[in-house]
Each structure stands twice: as structure tokens, then as C-alpha cells.
Amino acid sequence: MLERLERLPTDPILGLMGLYRADTDPRKVDLGVGVYRNDLGETPILGAVRRAEQVVLSRQATKSYVAPAGNAGFNQAMAKLVLGDGHPALVADRVRSIQAPGGCGALRLGAEVFRAAQPDTVVHVSTPTWANHIPLLSGCGLKLERYPYYDAASGGVKFDEMLGTLDRLPARSVVLLHASCHNPTGADLSEAQWRELLGVFKRRSLAPFIDIAYQGLGSGVAEDAYGIRLFCAELPEVAVAMSCSKNFGLYRERTGCLHIISESPTAGDAVLSHLVRIARSIYSMPPDHGAAIVNEILTDATFREEWSEELGAMRKRIAGLRAEAVKQLAKACPQRDFGFIARQQGMFSFLGVTTPQVHALREQHHVYMTDDSRMNVAGLRADNIEYFAKAVAQVLRT
């Protein structure tokens, strides 16, 4: 029966990774894959993770199942991380959490529970959004629509258009928002814009589904969660999908969680019972290892301090690379303004060149990014940033 299936095209990012690997030029620059890199081009294991992992392993006495909702300590620590200690939703016992296989697992669980509550739910995503949001959210049968977001002319957010579109949606529409470090654009909402957006969510009774995959890599742990903390304090219902892939560097350990903030503890218990059933029907139990490490880090003062410092160093490095890229690009192509790169935050920005120019960067200069010119700024290094800027200048001249 399976012989009926036709071969699918290669995933563009995986295809790009293959091309990069096969390129033998020592000057090659990988701005394609969305992982953090240090100045040696490596994606290292954080010191806090290494040390906490030793503690976890030395203490572990069994490999028996944990639970469909995962590690309770991890879930609680993650809720506090995103909401901040003493958040009114925590105090009122309105938060229910389920560990998930990465942020992707959390997004899918969220989509499934919205579908369970309302099968004809429409999820509205930003234009553009992270490519994987589409299959993750629509894969369970939800309909997707788009709202305006990125303004390529300014490198910022088309906020008035976004607001105008959301202000016309029917009640109980789900709106997917990026908490910070928007992927793929790097363009984020200001605190004032989050407050204005809140007014629309209240007025139209919209359901926010907020994805936070880069907490601490933009402006800071609390700053990057500003919108989440505001919405969870002010709205009856919010879904929050968290990932530990980037900020803890736990990519392959598949560590994340979904929080549902409900109107009351009883409503929260009902939602959680559905989430547990959904998890049982997809993968049964989440993997334990990454969550055990994160729990150890977040609940031990020494590990937590070390992690905060390492996270701060990653954040500073990205901001530094953004500033340096703007400087080098201004030198190499003074006719064009790339200042938006330093106004954006997180790992990604659109360089804003055409697909043929992206191909020229790859073929003539060994600089790799996706066809839409999304670049992972963390893939730049002190020793290749000037080379990168000169390569951009050359393709812009052709």
C-alpha cells in the first residue's frame, strides 16, 4: 500500500544544510540553520547544562515512566520563568502546564486542545511566520489565516494594519503571537504595542496563543516575556508554548512545555485532562532528560546564576553581531540602509535581497541563507563579518 506514496520534495532547510556541508571552501558562512553559534561557529553545551546533567545522572535511580504531563517540578519552574515569581495567574492557581517534546510539541498540543474545544477554530498567524508553524498548527485540521505583520520597508511591524485586521476577527479566533525574537523577521512589538494589542484581544474576545522560543535571547528574561505576563494577568484565557532548545541549548533533548492560563482552577483542570489525553494519543509521555536538567538549573541557585550569565553572554553576542553587521554593511554598501538589523532582535533577520541574489551569495561567495533571505545572525563571526558584508555589496551591484 505504501508504494502509492510519491516522493516529497526535500525540506528547503535540510537541502541547504546538505549544500553547506558539501561546500569545501574555507570561507563558507552558514546563516541558514536556526541554531545559536559561538564565535568558533559551534553550538556548545552550556556549562550549567553540563553540570546539572551530572547531578541528574548521579541522582537517577530508575528509567521508569514519569507521567503524561511530564516532570511536575520542570512544569512549575517553567511557569515561573515565563510569568515571573508571584504573577497573579500563579497566585490564583489559574495555570496548568504540560511538558512537551520541544516547543514544536507544545505548539501541536495547543492546536489539538483548541480543536478539541472548538473544531472549526481558525488560527491567525503573522505574515510571515516561522515556516514550521504552518504544518504544526494545521496538521490537526485547524484552518489557518494570516494577519499583516512585517514591514519590509522599515524592518519593523505594520502595527496599524495588524491591529486593524485583528480588530475585525470574530470572537474566539485564535491568534498566534511571537513573544519576542520573531522568527523569521526579528521585528518585535514594543511594550506600548503589546498594551494596545491587549485592548483588541479584550474587545474582540480573541484567544491568544503565544510562542516563546527565545526567552532571554532578545532583551532579557523578563523583557522578552513582557507580552505574556501582561496578557496572562489581564485575559481569562491564554495559551503559551515554551521551548528550551535555544536558551538552554537543549535542541536534541526535545524540551518544552505548554501552559494554559484559564479563567478558574476548575476550568484549568478540565483543559489539562484533555491535554493529557491528547499527549497519550500522540506520543504518550515526553522525554525526561532535558526537562530534568532544566528543573535542576532553575531550582538550584548556583546553576541558575551560571545559566543566567551564559544566556546573557549569548544575548550580548547576538546584539554585538547585529551592530557590527550594520557597521560593516554600511561600509561595504553605503547606498543602502541596513540599520534595521540592529533595531531587530533575536537570531533572525531578513537581509532583504532577492532570491537570485541569495543564490549568488551562495554560489559565488559561499554564504548560505534561505531563499527568502532569512539569515541567522548568530552564524556570523568576528572573523567573517567583513567578508559577509563585502559579499552582500558585490551581489547588490550585479
Ligand SMILES: Cc1ncc(COP(=O)(O)O)c(C=O)c1O
Ligand atoms: C518560533 C519558534 N517556535 C518554536 C520553535 C520550537 O523549537 P523546538 O521544537 O526545537 O523546541 C522554534 C524553533 O526553531 C521557533 O523558531
